[in-house]
Amino acid sequence: xxxxxxxxxxxxxxxxxxxxxxxxxxxxxxxxxxxxxxxxxxxxxxxxxxxxxxxxxxxxxxxxxxxxxxxxxxxxxxxxxxxxxxxxxxxxxxxxxxxxxxxxxxxxxxxxxxxxxxxxxxxxxxxxxxxxxxxxxxxxxxxxxxxxxxxxxxxxxxxxxxxxxxxxxxxxxxxxxxxxxxxxxxxxxxxxxxxxxxxxxxxxxxxxxxxxxxxxxxxxxxxxxxxxxxxxxxxxxxxxxxxxxxxxxxxxxxxxxxxxxxxxxxxxxxxxxxxxxxxxxxxxxxxxxxxxxxxxxxxxxxxxxxxxxxxxxxxxxxxxxxxxxxxxxxxxxxxxxxx
Amino acid sequence: xxxxxxxxxxxxxxxxxxxxxxxxxxxxxxxxxxxxxxxxxxxxxxxxxxxxxxxxxxxxxxxxxxxxxxxxxxxxxxxxxxxxxxxxxxxxxxxxxxxxxxxxxxxxxxxxxxxxxxxxxxxxxxxxxxxxxxxxxxxxxxxxxxxxxxxxxxxxxxxxxxxxxxxxxxxxxxxxxxxxxxxxxxxxxxxxxxxxxxxxxxxxxxxxxxxxxxxxxxxxxxxxxxxxxxxxxxxxxxxxxxxxxxxxxxxxxxxxxxxxxxxxxxxxxxxxxxxxxxxxxxxxxxxxxxxxxxxxxxxxxxxxxxxxxxxxxxxxxxxxxxxxxxxxxxxxxxxxxxx
Numbered sequence: 248x249x250x251x252x253x254x255x256x257x258x259x260x261x262x263x264x265x266x267x268x269x270x271x272x273x274x275x276x277x278x279x280x281x282x283x284x285x286x287x288x289x290x291x292x293x294x295x296x297x298x299x300x301x302x303x304x305x306x307x308x309x310x311x312x313x314x315x316x317x318x319x320x321x322x323x324x325x326x327x328x329x330x331x332x333x334x335x336x337x338x339x340x341x342x343x344x345x346x347x348x349x350x351x352x353x354x355x356x357x358x359x360x361x362x363x364x365x366x367x368x369x370x371x372x373x374x375x376x377x378x379x380x381x382x383x384x385x386x387x388x389x390x391x392x393x394x395x396x397x398x399x400x401x402x403x404x405x406x407x408x409x410x411x412x413x414x415x416x417x418x419x420x421x422x423x424x425x426x427x428x429x430x431x432x433x434x435x436x437x438x439x440x441x442x443x444x445x446x447x448x449x450x451x452x453x454x455x456x457x458x459x460x461x462x463x464x465x466x467x468x469x470x471x472x473x474x475x476x477x478x479x480x481x482x483x484x485x486x487x488x489x490x491x492x493x494x495x496x497x498x499x500x501x502x503x504x505x506x507x508x509x510x511x512x513x514x515x516x517x518x519x520x521x522x523x524x525x526x527x528x529x530x531x532x533x534x535x536x537x538x539x540x541x542x543x544x545x546x547x548x549x550x551x552x553x554x555x556x557x558x559x560x561x562x563x564x565x566x567x568x569x570x571x572x573x574x575x576x577x578x579x580x581x582x583x584x585x586x
Numbered sequence: 587x588x589x590x591x592x593x594x595x596x597x598x599x600x601x602x603x604x605x606x607x608x609x610x611x612x613x614x615x616x617x618x619x620x621x622x623x624x625x626x627x628x629x630x631x632x633x634x635x636x637x638x639x640x641x642x643x644x645x646x647x648x649x650x651x652x653x654x655x656x657x658x659x660x661x662x663x664x665x666x667x668x669x670x671x672x673x674x675x676x677x678x679x680x681x682x683x684x685x686x687x688x689x690x691x692x693x694x695x696x697x698x699x700x701x702x703x704x705x706x707x708x709x710x711x712x713x714x715x716x717x718x719x720x721x722x723x724x725x726x727x728x729x730x731x732x733x734x735x736x737x738x739x740x741x742x743x744x745x746x747x748x749x750x751x752x753x754x755x756x757x758x759x760x761x762x763x764x765x766x767x768x769x770x771x772x773x774x775x776x777x778x779x780x781x782x783x784x785x786x787x788x789x790x791x792x793x794x795x796x797x798x799x800x801x802x803x804x805x806x807x808x809x810x811x812x813x814x815x816x817x818x819x820x821x822x823x824x825x826x827x828x829x830x831x832x833x834x835x836x837x838x839x840x841x842x843x844x845x846x847x848x849x850x851x852x853x854x855x856x857x858x859x860x861x862x863x864x865x866x867x868x869x870x871x872x873x874x875x876x877x878x879x880x881x882x883x884x885x886x887x888x889x890x891x892x893x894x895x896x897x898x899x900x901x902x903x904x905x906x907x908x909x910x911x912x913x914x915x916x917x918x919x920x921x922x923x924x925x
Contacts, residue, residue, distance in 0.1 A: 387839070397773055400781055434736055434827040442739055442824070469831030473839045485781070486828055488773040489821075492808030493829045497836040500726070500812045501867065505844065508863035524847035528840065 251286050252568045254561065255340035255349035258291035259318040260356025261550040261557075265291050268355065269299040271557030276307050278562070283309070285565060288349055290315045290336040315339045325359040332364055341368040344543050350568040353535075353560055355548035362398060362538060362547075369541040374580040377402065378540035379410045380484065380547070381417055382491060383533035383563075387475035389425070392418045394481060396536055397488035404448040407431065407481055411452055412579040413539040414479040415461040420570025421563075427460075430467035430477035432486060440466060448481075460582050498528065531556035535563040544572055590625050591907045593900065594679035594688035597630035598657040599695025600889040600896075604630050607694065608638040610896030615646050617901070622648070624904060627688055629654045629675040654678045664698040671703055680707040683882050689907040692874075692899055694887035701737060701877060701886075708880040713919040716741065717879035718749045719823065719886070720756055721830060722872035722902075726814035728764070731757045733820060735875055736827035743787040746770065746820055750791055751918040752878040753818040754800040759909025760902075766799075769806035769816035771825060779805060787820075799921050837867065870895035874902045883911055 256272070258265040272287060279285065286309055289296055293314035300312075315336035319328050332338045337360065340352040345368050354361050362378070371378060381394035392414045399406065415427035431449055433441040438449070449466065456463035464477045469490060472480055482490070526532075530549075534556040538545040544567055548560040595611070597604040611626060618624065625648055628635055632653035639651075654675035658667050671677045676699065679691040684707050693700050701717070710717060720733035731753045738745065754766035770788055772780040777788070788805065795802035803816045808829060811819055821829070865871075869888075873895040877884040883906055887899040 385839075400773065432828060434739065434824055469828045469833075470835035470838070472832060473835050482828075485773055486825060489771060489808045489825055490828050490832045493811060493832050494808075494836040496809035496812050497833040498840060499809070500724075501837060501840050504863055504866060508860055521847055524843055527843060 251284055252565055253286050253288065253349045253351075254564045254568070255288045255290060255343045255352040256561065257337045257340045257352070257354035257356060258289050258296055259315070259336040260354045260361075261548060261552070263553075264355060265296055265299050267552075267554040267557050269296065269305070270303055270554035271561060272310065273303045273305050274554060274558035275561040275565075276305065276309065278558070279565070285309055286311060287561070288313055288340075288343060290339045290343070291318075292316065313339060313343070319356050319360050321357065325357060325363070328357060328360045329363045332360060337361060338364055338368070341365055341545065344545075345369055351544045351546065351564045353546045353548060353564050355550050355552065355557060355560075357550075358397075358536075358547055361545065365538055365541055365545045369543045369545070372540055372542055372576070372580070374584065375409050375413070375540040377406050377409070378538055379406075379413055381414055381537045381539050383535070384472065384480070384491070384494070385528070385533065386473045386478065389422070389475070389478070390533065391472065391478050391480055392421075393472070393487060393491065394539065395484040395487050396491055397484045398538070399484040401485070402444070402483035404444050404451065407444070407448040407483070408451055408455070408583060409540065409580075410481045411455075411461065411463075411479060412583045413576060414481060416575035416579045417537060417539060417567070417572060418479055420572040420575050421566055423570060425478070426462060427479050428464050428477040429456075429461045429479040429481060430464045432472070432480055432482035432490065433466035433468065436466045436468060455583060455586050457582070460579060495530070502528075531559055533559070535560040537563075537567065539576070544568075590623055591904055592625050592627060592688045593903045593907070594627045594629065594682045594691040595900065596675045596679045596691070596693035596695060597628050597635055598654070598675040599693045599700075600887060600891070602892075603694060604635055604638050606891075606893040606896050608635065608644070609642055609893035610900060611649065612642045612644050613893060613897035614900040614904075615644065615648065617897070618904075624648055625650060626900070627652055627679075627682060629678045629682070630657075631655065652678060652682070658695050658699050660696060664696060664702070667696060667699045668702045668706075671699060676700060677703055677707070680704055680884065683884075684708055690883045690885065690903045692885045692887060692903050694889050694891065694896060694899075696889075697875075697886055700884065704877055704880055704884045708882045708884070711879055711881055711915070711919070713923065714748050714752070714879040716745050716748070717877055718745075718752055720753055720876045720878050722874070723811065723819070723830070723833070724867070724872065725812045725817065728761070728814070728817070729872065730811065730817045730819055731760075732811070732826060732830065733878065734823040734826050735830055736823045737877070738823040740824070741783070741822035743783050743790065746783070746787040746822070747790055747794070747922060748879065748919075749820045750794070750800065750802075750818060751922045752915060753820060755914035755918045756876060756878060756906070756911060757818055759911040759914050760905055762909060764817070765801060766818050767803050767816045768795075768800045768818040768820060769803045771811070771819055771821035771829065772805035772807065775805045775807060794922060794925050796921070799918060834869070841867075871898055874899040876902075876906065878915070883907075
C-alpha cells in the first residue's frame with residue numbers, strides 16, 4: 248500500500264473556529280467516506296477539539312488530534328504574533344510538515360503570520376527567490392491559477408518566470424488532463440506594452456514555452472482573465488491583489504443590485520437555474536490560497552469563510568498532494584533553469 | 587448673455603462612424619432641445635457629415651460642420667498615425683480648442699494618438715508633470731472618478747498627488763453638491779502597506795486634506811472601490827487599467843452567466859426591475875475617459891460604443907464645461923502647491 252496523504256490542519260485560525268474547521272472536517276470525511284488514502288492531523292486545544300468532534304458527531308479512523316496549547320493571536324501586530332508563535336497550532340502544523348509527518352498544511356489564521364512562519368520553518372526552495380501566493384479564479388471553461396496575489400509587492404523578471412513555472416505545476420497537479428497556458432497580466436496585448444520587467448519576462452517565457460511544461464500565450468488584459476484563453480495568470484503581488492479584490496467587489500456589487508431587482512415571483516420561477524448560477528460563482532468553491540516556492544505547500548483558507556468553504560480548502564490540500572505538486576514543481580524549475 | 591459652451595466633436599473616430607457620432611449628436615440635441623447655451627462643432631468630411639445629418643433628420647442652429655479632409659487611420663502604427671495626423675478631424679478638433687473656439691474636444695478614435703496629439707497641441711499645464719486618463723465608475727451611492735486609467739505606466743508620489751487634485755476638480759465640476767473624498771488604491775488599509783511611493787503620497791495627501799479641496803480617506807482596497815466610502819480613487823496607470831478592465835471582465839462574466847440562468851417566464855415577470863438593474867449598470871452611461879493635466883480637457887469615447895454611449899460622452903463634455911473644470915483644476919493645483 249502506498250503512503251497516505253497526510254494533511255496538517257490548524258483548527259484554531261479564522262473566525263468562528265474551531266467550530267467551522269471541525270464542521271469542515273466532517274463534510275470532508277462524508278464526501279470521502281469511501282476512501283482510505285488520507286489522514287487529517289488536527290492541531291488545536293485538545294479538549295476543545297474533542298468537544299467539537301463530539302458536537303458534530305464525527306467518528307473516523309482518518310483523523311488524529313495533536314494538542315497545541317496556544318494559538319496565534321489576532322490582537323497582536325503580525326510581527327509580535329510571529330515572535331510569540333512557537334508551539335501555536337499554526338506553528339505545530341508547519342513543524343509537523345517539516346518533520347515529514349504531513350505533506351501539506353492548512354490554516355485560516357492571519358495570512359502574514361502564516362507566510363512568515365512557513366518561510367521560517369520550511370525555507371525557500373533553492374531554485375526560487377520569492378514565494379508566491381496563488382489562487383484559483385473561475386473562467387469560462389474552468390479554473391485559472393492566478394499568482395502572485397500579494398506575497399510580493401515588487402517583483403523582477405526572474406520572479407515572474409518562477410511564478411509561471413510554479414503556477415503551471417500547481418495547475419497540472421490539480422487538472423492533470425488540461426494544458427497550462429501562461430499569460431502575463433498587462434495593460435495591452437501588443438509586445439511594446441507595459442514595463443521593462445514585463446517585456447523581459449515575456450521574451451524569456453516565449454523561449455521557455457514548450458509542450459511538456461506550459462504554453463506561453465503572451466500578454467493578457469484584465470477583461471480577459473476569465474475568458475479561458477489562458478489559465479495561468481502571472482503578475483506581481485500588488486497588481487494581483489488589486490485585480491482579485493476588484494473582481495470580488497464587482498461581483499458583490501452586481502449580485503447585490505440583482506437581488507434588489509428580482510421579484511419574488513421571478514425568483515420562484517427561476518429557483519433552480521438561479522441556484523445553478525449561484526453555485527457556479529460561489530466563492531467558497533475556490534477558497535484557499537496556496538503558498539508556492541517553499542519546500543512544501545501551505546494553504547491559507549479565507550479567515551471569514553464558513554465550514555463549507557473550509558471543507559473546500561481541505562479538499563484542495565488533498566488534490567494538491569494527490570497530484571504530486573512538489574514533483575511537478577521540481578520538474579518545472581529544472582526545465583526553467585536548463586533553457 | 588454669457589458665452590456658449592462650445593464642444594469640438596471628431597465625428598470620424600471609432601467603429602461605425604460617422605453614423606454613430608451623428609446619431610449621438612441627434613440624441614443630445616433632443617435631450618437639450620429647450621437649451622440654447624451650447625454649440626457643437628462637428629469635424630469630418632463635410633459631404634459625408636451632411637449626408638448623415640440628413641439621414642438622421644437633424645435640424646438645429648446649435649451645430650456647425652467644419653470640413654476635415656482626412657481621418658486618423660487605424661491601419662497605421664500609433665507613431666505613424668501621429669506623424670500623419672495633421673489636419674485630420676481629430677487634429678482639427680484640438681487645434682480649434684487651442685484657438686479658443688472650443689472649450690473641450692471629444693473623439694472616439696485611437697486613444698494613444700489622441701493622447702499624443704492633445705499633449706502636442708494643448709501642452710501640459712505648468713503645474714503638472716504627467717497627464718492622467720480619468721474615468722467614471724459607478725459606486726453604491728453614485729459615481730467615482732478613477733485615475734490614472736493607463737496614460738502613465740509608472741508614477742511617482744508627485745504624480746499621484748497631482749492626480750488627486752485633478753480628479754477632485756473633475757468630481758466637483760460634475761457633482762458640485764457632493765464632497766470629493768480621495769483614496770489611494772492599495773493592497774491593504776494599514777499605513778505600513780504598499781510601496782514607498784504610496785506611503786510618501788499618503789502622508790502628503792493627509793497634509794493636503796481640507797474641507798474646501800478634498801477629504802483624504804487613506805488607502806482603499808480593490809473590493810471597496812464601489813463601496814462609496816471614497817469617490818476619487820487614485821492609482822498609477824498600470825494598476826488603474828488592470829483594475830478597470832478586471833471589473834469590466836467580471837461584470838461581463840456574471841451577466842452572461844445570469845442570462846443563461848434566467849428562464850423566459852422569470853424574465854417576463856421581472857422585466858421592469860431587470861431593466862432598472864441593467865440601466866444602472868449600463869456602461870454606456872459612463873462612457874468617456876477624460877484627459878486631465880493639459881491646458882484644456884479632452885474626452886475619449888470608447889471606440890466600440892454605440893450612438894447612445896456617444897451621446898453620453900457629448901453630455902459629459904457639456905457638464906464638464908458647465909461645471910468649469912479648468913477653474914476648479916487651477917484652484918486645486920494652487921492649493922496643492924501652497925501646503
